[in-house]
Amino acid sequence: MSRIIHAGDTPAKRRRQLERSCAEALRTLGAKPALASGVWDLEAKDLAAFLAINLRDIGETIEGSAQAWDDRNYWKKAEKLRADWRWAPQTAEAMETALLAADWEGATDALVSLIPRFAHVNVGKKLRDADWWVGAFRALEKRAARA
Template sequence: MSRVIKTENVATERTRLMKAMAIAMRELIAKQGFDSQARDLTAFMVFALDSVSQSVERSVVPWEKRGYWVKADRFRMDWAWTEPTAKKLRVALLAEDMGAIAESIASLAQRLQNVDAPVKHRLGTPWVGAWEKLHAAQSAGG
């Protein structure tokens, strides 16, 4: 049996997720009301933030093995905003608290303002069905 070689590294995955969140943010801002697609977009951002947070931990493990503690800690501090933002957005979305959702989206928009997301992209619509996944995960976990 041959080895499975993963050609995509963690930084590439993180960059792709940040661009996807920026595209989803643009779609969400263009929406007039908060309908099912807006729920999907917001739930997708929750999942993307969770994935970014997990990718940070996978990135720092090799640095810690080599003794680059300061570099690892600095990197963790740079990305420390992802986990609390995801948690706050998840709670607000499940409670359907529009004020808290708007506040979380605004703080996330500040973080994503420097992300270059093209208008014409090949990403598709990965947010379709994200609300059902989030709701199902919450029902199974709670």
Template sequence: MSRIIKTSTPGKEREHLSKAIVITVRNFMRQEKSDAETGDMVAFVILALHEIFIGIEQSVVAWEKRGYWVKADKYRMEWQWTAEKSSILLEAFEKLDWSLITTLLIEIMQKFSNLKVSDHHRMGKPWLGANLHLSKLKESINN
């Protein structure tokens, strides 16, 4: 049996999710009216922010094992906004408060302002089906 080599790290996943969020919010802002795809976009941003937060915790655990507590706490505080925005966005999405959702998405885009994502990316539409995943996640949490 051969070794299993994990090529994906929390940092790479965070970078990928961050770019996907930028692409999703750009497309959200281009829409003229809300539809099923709009719901998928918002759900994707909620899920992606949650995944980024989980990845931060994985990175921090490795640093804490080595005794880098100050670095770990600083990094955790730097990315704490992902969990906060994710929960606020989820509440707004459940209420279908589109003005608050739009405001939150603009704030999230400002956090990723240093990312450069080409309009000719190869990610496709990462948000497709995200609303279903979000529903399943909420259902599993409630059970």
């Protein structure tokens, strides 16, 4: 019997795409000199909300990948994967809380904590335009109002 290769959308492939999106958003935020002085414009809020949403999505892909390892009885590998990525949904929660409370210092601290997490992602040039993150802050507010 031959080996089955899944060339479609896998949790690992989706996670790599989300990591790249996060790295590009962090780089775009890092290029905003006003953030250093604590001034958050609408684009910065959208980018930070976009990061929080992507971090939540990364957390979901981790569980999908870990479940695949659990199904093959590689429970140690599954638990290591969960432990290595536990920070993603926790940081997303901290960032969402700070953004919704207009705690810009807390949001900045959350952003700074993300820099080493995405340092390994090589972003040669900007591939995404503002259409990716415009309205993310408003979507975050709407989701919080429903909850």
